[in-house]
Amino acid sequence: MSDTQNEFQNEEVKTEASEAMKEAKEAMEEVREIHEEVEELKEEISAEKKELEDFKNKFYYLAAEMENMKRRHDRDLQNNVKFGNEKILKGLIDVVDNLERTLQAIEKDEDDKVKNIFTGIDMVRNQFLDVLKSNGLEVIEAVGKEFDPNFHEALAQQPAEGKKDQEVILEYQRGYILNGRVLRASKVVVAKN
Incomplete structure (x- = not known):
């Protein structure tokens, strides 16, 4: 082989090596870009996981709050049923007190008409007390x-x-x-x- 051929081959090898290096650099650049994209995707996934966790926590909080509101509502409803008639019953107690005072005032009277009135008022008082008792x-x-x-x-x-x-x-x-x-x-x- 002559020096020219050798030089030509060396030149070809250099060109091929240069092209291979260029391709290797491009491949490395592509790998680096892919690696950056993967890292960005990891960050996005991490952020979305955190956002999902936040939504899940908010959901559990709201679900617990709804359950507490339901319990409070049920308790308030029961109290309204049990004690809703408290004001009217207090007023009716005063009526019973007046009936009892009337009975005490005429209890010792010997007149037959007054005794009949006493019996009637006592019956009304007892009926009042029965109605009040049936309402708790x-x-x-x-x-x-x-x-x-x-x-x-x-x-x-x-x-x-x-x-x-x-x-x-x-x-x-x-x-x-x-x-x-x-x-x-x-x-x-x-x-x-």
């Missing part, structure tokens, strides 16, 4: 019971033989409970020894 109202038992500030309001204390200390000995005004809640405390006199 109960009478607070006071006389003979130990004083309880949750159910009784002490108007006075007085000595009483044969009675325990703090025993209710007299009831001025009857107390009532509506579905477990004190509607009006009994006004009482308590024994003091």
Whole structure:
């Protein structure tokens, strides 16, 4: 082989090597671009995962809040059913009190007409109490019971033989409970020894 041929071959090898290097650089550039795209996709996926997690947390929070609202609504509804008639029952208690005062005023009268009136008023009072009881109202038992500030309001204390200390000995005004809640405390006199 001659020097010219050698030179020509060397030139060809250099050209091929140069082209291979150029192709390798282009391939490396493509790999780098693909790598950057993959990294960007990873970041997007990570951001979307975080956004999805945030939405999931918000969903669980709202679902729990809805459940709490439902429970509050149910509890309020039950309380409205149980205590919704409280105002009207308080007014009717005053009517019963007036009927009882009337009965006390005419109880000892000997006139037959007054006795008949007494019986009629007593029947109306009992009917009133039955209706109130059917609507959840109960009478607070006071006389003979130990004083309880949750159910009784002490108007006075007085000595009483044969009675325990703090025993209710007299009831001025009857107390009532509506579905477990004190509607009006009994006004009482308590024994003091």
